[in-house]
Amino acid sequence: xxxxxxxxxxxxxxxxxxxxxxxxxxxxxxxxxxxxxxxxxxxxxxxxxxxxxxxxxxxxxxxxxxxxxxxxxxxxxxxxxxxxxxxxxxxxxxxxxxxxxxxxxxxxxxxxxxxxxxxxxxxxxxxxxxxxxxxxxxxxxxxxxxxxxxxxxxxxxxxxxxxxxxxxxxxxxxxxxxxxxxxxxxxxxxxxxxxxxxxxxxxxxxxxxxxxxxxxxxxxxxxxxxxxxxxxxxxxxxxxxxxxxxxxxxxxxxxxxxxxxxxxxxxxxxxxxxxxxxxxxxxxxxxxxxxxxxxxxxxxxxxxxxxxxxxxxxxxxxxxxxxxxxxxxxxxxxxxxxxxxxxxxxxxxxxxxxxxxxxxxxxxxxxxxxxxxxxxxxxxxx
Amino acid sequence: xxxxxxxxxxxxxxxxxxxxxxxxxxxxxxxxxxxxxxxxxxxxxxxxxxxxxxxxxxxxxxxxxxxxxxxxxxxxxxxxxxxxxxxxxxxxxxxxxxxxxxxxxxxxxxxxxxxxxxxxxxxxxxxxxxxxxxxxxxxxxxxxxxxxxxxxxxxxxxxxxxxxxxxxxxxxxxxxxxxxxxxxxxxxxxxxxxxxxxxxxxxxxxxxxxxxxxxxxxxxxxxxxxxxxxxxxxxxxxxxxxxxxxxxxxxxxxxxxxxxxxxxxxxxxxxxxxxxxxxxxxxxxxxxxxxxxxxxxxxxxxxxxxxxxxxxxxxxxxxxxxxxxxxxxxxxxxxxxxxxxxxxxxxxxxxxxxxxxxxxxxxxxxxxxxxxxxx
Numbered sequence: 234x235x236x237x238x239x240x241x242x243x244x245x246x247x248x249x250x251x252x253x254x255x256x257x258x259x260x261x262x263x264x265x266x267x268x269x270x271x272x273x274x275x276x277x278x279x280x281x282x283x284x285x286x287x288x289x290x291x292x293x294x295x296x297x298x299x300x301x302x303x304x305x306x307x308x309x310x311x312x313x314x315x316x317x318x319x320x321x322x323x324x325x326x327x328x329x330x331x332x333x334x335x336x337x338x339x340x341x342x343x344x345x346x347x348x349x350x351x352x353x354x355x356x357x358x359x360x361x362x363x364x365x366x367x368x369x370x371x372x373x374x375x376x377x378x379x380x381x382x383x384x385x386x387x388x389x390x391x392x393x394x395x396x397x398x399x400x401x402x403x404x405x406x407x408x409x410x411x412x413x414x415x416x417x418x419x420x421x422x423x424x425x426x427x428x429x430x431x432x433x434x435x436x437x438x439x440x441x442x443x444x445x446x447x448x449x450x451x452x453x454x455x456x457x458x459x460x461x462x463x464x465x466x467x468x469x470x471x472x473x474x475x476x477x478x479x480x481x482x483x484x485x486x487x488x489x490x491x492x493x494x495x496x497x498x499x500x501x502x503x504x505x506x507x508x509x510x511x512x513x514x515x516x517x518x519x520x521x522x523x524x525x526x527x528x529x530x531x532x533x534x535x536x537x538x539x540x541x542x543x544x545x546x547x548x549x550x551x552x553x554x555x556x557x558x559x560x561x562x563x564x565x566x567x568x569x570x571x572x573x574x575x576x577x578x579x580x581x582x583x584x585x586x587x588x589x590x591x592x593x594x595x596x597x598x599x600x601x602x603x604x605x606x607x608x609x610x611x612x613x614x615x
Numbered sequence: 616x617x618x619x620x621x622x623x624x625x626x627x628x629x630x631x632x633x634x635x636x637x638x639x640x641x642x643x644x645x646x647x648x649x650x651x652x653x654x655x656x657x658x659x660x661x662x663x664x665x666x667x668x669x670x671x672x673x674x675x676x677x678x679x680x681x682x683x684x685x686x687x688x689x690x691x692x693x694x695x696x697x698x699x700x701x702x703x704x705x706x707x708x709x710x711x712x713x714x715x716x717x718x719x720x721x722x723x724x725x726x727x728x729x730x731x732x733x734x735x736x737x738x739x740x741x742x743x744x745x746x747x748x749x750x751x752x753x754x755x756x757x758x759x760x761x762x763x764x765x766x767x768x769x770x771x772x773x774x775x776x777x778x779x780x781x782x783x784x785x786x787x788x789x790x791x792x793x794x795x796x797x798x799x800x801x802x803x804x805x806x807x808x809x810x811x812x813x814x815x816x817x818x819x820x821x822x823x824x825x826x827x828x829x830x831x832x833x834x835x836x837x838x839x840x841x842x843x844x845x846x847x848x849x850x851x852x853x854x855x856x857x858x859x860x861x862x863x864x865x866x867x868x869x870x871x872x873x874x875x876x877x878x879x880x881x882x883x884x885x886x887x888x889x890x891x892x893x894x895x896x897x898x899x900x901x902x903x904x905x906x907x908x909x910x911x912x913x914x915x916x917x918x919x920x921x922x923x924x925x926x927x928x929x930x931x932x933x934x935x936x937x938x939x940x941x942x943x944x945x946x947x948x949x950x951x952x953x954x955x956x957x958x959x960x961x962x963x964x965x966x967x968x969x970x971x972x973x974x975x976x977x978x979x980x981x982x983x984x985x986x987x988x989x990x
Contacts, residue, residue, distance in 0.1 A: 306987045309990075311986045311989075335905070337908075338907060339907070343903075345989050346990070347899070349989060350900075351620065351903075353626075362620060363907055
């Protein structure tokens, strides 16, 4: 019997694939944070882990007081890291002095909920002021603010002071201020809260273009579900814990795969997304067994990429039973029936597998049943 | 751009800026006035000595200042005259009396100055040239710049001092000090008659030394030769003594100095109020500047620039108003008040100190600008 050669990923699901390709622009590892001192010391962040990658738009939600803002200020080098590690754009923030924090902040674009414009400066001057943090040519100090303000639809408001701008216009100036230096990281707090639907959409689209075209990471704290669709990832915080961290595209793909499996066909989307979040990644090299015939089944497998085949060995004769490709799943029968594996499965190329533990699998199936029963109950009483 | 931002912050609210600038400018005008009075009075206090030539001066040991100088026996000066290194000696008498205006019978104080007929000890050209005019008995040379209550002071007028008629035979320009309303020069004989002071008594003994003698050597020798009941000063010591007495002992000097201090405090409080309101109002803007990566130093510079703008904006009009007021006061009171560069620079320095201190106090609030509070 050939032992299974599997690299088990211990990392959180959000970095299942990205981590192999790029280094994160924001890397938060085991961060705890406290407010107050002595007896009044209160922990506000608990074991936070979060990786954000270039080009990603991440939306962070959660009730007020859940620690989102604290986490945002830690990422923005506006607060000193107490426990754990925060790495921003390849710089470790822990133990940095005030002036080093200031320098790092020049590479971050901040968008505040209260736009915090300078009352005495016009839109053009405001943007020009923050350009001073970087080197530009003399003419760029005039042209760039004009360009970005035009892009934001403020061409005719360029020389107005905040007192003569509407809430939405002010917010757009603030966004221009955050974008003008082309930061690799943008932190935004409720950027669309003061905007109407169309303007909000325009702003979000602009942020999206930045993320895609310049591989910029954008973290948005928001309760505005009109803009959820731009999120590559949605992070939910409750009481200082990151309770979920969902790669939207990935999760969507897994759910679609799972739905093809009869077992999950009737599972409701909430539960399905939950299952998707609980799957871990395993990689198997070509030729190695994933399942060995006769063993007790303890896992459910879904092929994320790669190919595999089921086979049986009878008197040293290998009979191939069935090929598997991306989106195919196997292993569910042994779990449902508690029987030994009826066949072996081996990878025929390097294969990424999404794996669900038996305990969770059974639990979900049971819950799905309950759901079905409940639904039937509803029909019955109608 | 930091300077542009400071300037725009300063001028954004024009009404408030104007109010603040007027307040600060007003306090600066007050400072200018007090400093001017003090300087004018100090100048006036030694105006007379600028007219008299001497290297060393002998006074009674009861000497405090010009107006309370005591007297000593002029025989001492004979002793001094024979000391090696002494080129010559003279006598200067001073006494405060009252002049009666012949037309109005109005009385004014007068500083009587008794001088030798030797012009060697007089520097003031008009007095020196007219010494012969006051050689006859009961004649006097009057200061044209005496108070207007003196009435007609021109040559030929006869006024009264201590019930003695005196004839004005010459005039000179000196200007008044704060102690008297006018001054007149007589010979020693007339002086004795008008004041009742015995002719052998002297207020000051003037000593000139040989050009190639060492001042300090001569002074030491004279000190040993002269009795203990007189003081001996060299010129610089004496002038300093007179000014110090005036500035630190006389109530006028103290009043003006206190005035400068109080005006300074008023200006500082106004500026502090303005700047601290400014900092409080813009706390979130400063926090934003910090958040986007501007250094703390940059933000402090904005505050300091604003303090400087306020002081420059206030100083300029204060200077212009003060020049005008000095001119008016000089004409009205004949006090030698001149807004010369040392005074202008002194007040400018005070202004800068004022704005630095209030700026520092106001900017302490900046540490409350925490960018972490912005989210």
